[in-house]
Amino acid sequence: MEHIETALLAANDTGLESAARLLRAGGLVGFATETVYGLGGNARDGRAVARIYAAKGRPQFNPLIVHVPDLEAAQALARFDDTALKLARALWPGPLTLVLPRRDDAGLSDLISAGLDTVAIRVPAHPLARALLRRAGVPVAAPSANPSGRISPTTAQHVMDGLAGRIDAVLDGGPCDVGVESTILGLAVGPVLLRAGGIDVETLTRLLGTPPARHRGNGTLTSPGQMASHYAPRGTMRLNAETAHADEVLLGFGPVGAALNLSPTGDLVEAAANLFAHLHTLDAMDAAHIAVSPIPRHGLGAAINDRLNRAAAPRP
Numbered sequence: 168m169e170h171i172e173t174a175l176l177a178a179n180d181t182g183l184e185s186a187a188r189l190l191r192a193g194g195l196v197g198f199a200t201e202t203v204y205g206l207g208g209n210a211r212d213g214r215a216v217a218r219i220y221a222a223k224g225r226p227q228f229n230p231l232i233v234h235v236p237d238l239e240a241a242q243a244l245a246r247f248d249d250t251a252l253k254l255a256r257a258l259w260p261g262p263l264t265l266v267l268p269r270r271d272d273a274g275l276s277d278l279i280s281a282g283l284d285t286v287a288i289r290v291p292a293h294p295l296a297r298a299l300l301r302r303a304g305v306p307v308a309a310p311s312a313n314p315s316g317r318i319s320p321t322t323a324q325h326v327m328d329g330l331a332g333r334i335d336a337v338l339d340g341g342p343c344d345v346g347v348e349s350t351i352l353g354l355a356v357g358p359v360l361l362r363a364g365g366i367d368v369e370t371l372t373r374l375l376g377t378p379p380a381r382h383r384g385n386g387t388l389t390s391p392g393q394m395a396s397h398y399a400p401r402g403t404m405r406l407n408a409e410t411a412h413a414d415e416v417l418l419g420f421g422p423v424g425a426a427l428n429l430s431p432t433g434d435l436v437e438a439a440a441n442l443f444a445h446l447h448t449l450d451a452m453d454a455a456h457i458a459v460s461p462i463p464r465h466g467l468g469a470a471i472n473d474r475l476n477r478a479a480a481p482r483p
């Protein structure tokens with residue numbers, strides 16, 4: 168792949184303007200959202216979308232999330248029924264992605280939906296992301312800004328480490344607050360939870376009146392995180408470990424003696440925010456064997472356990 172100079176842009180007017188101009192012109196820009204950093208490209212520009220897959224080394228069949236600044240912009244891309252409107256009004260901007268029927272006049276690159284007649288949309292809450300989306304004036308396709316199969320980035324430096332030389336710029340919005348990706352809810356055929364994430368399922372259940380169905384991989388729907396080891400650090404991982412063996416580094420949770428702790432006080436929100444940064448640190452430490460404390464499954468614990476299970480899955 169051609170080597171390009173990657174600019175690190177500051178979170179000011181000049182940085183925003185450069186990033187917006189690059190996006191409009193078909194460039195690739197890493198940018199902060201409240202969940203993880205996204206690798207943005209103009210969703211109307213097929214060449215820009217193709218470059219996203221190439222930069223990530225991502226299999227082409229995985230559809231992308233389209234980011235827009237508000238509900239009105241989203242309604243130009245997809246059909247919202249009453250349920251979709253209710254969820255969008257309650258939880259946008261925020262870490263929720265809705266998969267909805269795509270409008271015929273959406274004007275999105277076909278690559279975005281990878282052959283499906285639906286589109287995944289989200290309105291991120293990070294103020295810099297919203298400012299960028301407003302200025303860019305185009306819908307922005309953005310998967311997490313990491314090489315395919317590697318840990319999702321939660322700082323601008325993580326993006327530079329993984330993708331410098333392959334993308335045009337990174338807009339530095341500081342560390343991400345939420346730290347795990349958005350929750351993905353399919354609404355094209357009744358509420359189906361496609362990926363656990365930053366909005367917990369209890370909140371969705373309260374708004375929907377009933378719990379969403381759980382997606383079971385049936386080979387027909389292109390589902391999130393098809394590759395089990397999607398979030399893997401280089402070392403092996405052993406989950407639900409009360410203590411570490413002599414050759415292991417302990418990734419702790421709660422009041423345990425661990426060099427690296429997701430949340431010493433057992434706070435799931437803090438643990439989610441630290442998760443990917445700590446996995447990056449374990450790689451930087453060259454940790455060959457990693458033991459992970461048990462993490463409760465309620466609230467954001469569902470998303471954290473999902474990511475850890477994938478990280479611990481057998482590698483391809």
Ligand code: TXA
Nearest residue numbers: 202204205230231285286287310311348349390391392
């Ligand atoms: O928090 C997030 O969602 C981050 C930030 C950057 O916004 N983005 C992110 O994107 O996690 P990505 O590409 O890593 O994950 C998108 C997931 C994919 O696993 C894909 O399968 C699913 O969304 N997806 C996208 N469009 C879909 C569709 N039409 N139907 C079903 N799943 C879809």
Ligand code: MG
Nearest residue numbers: 310311312319
């Ligand atoms: Mg990803």
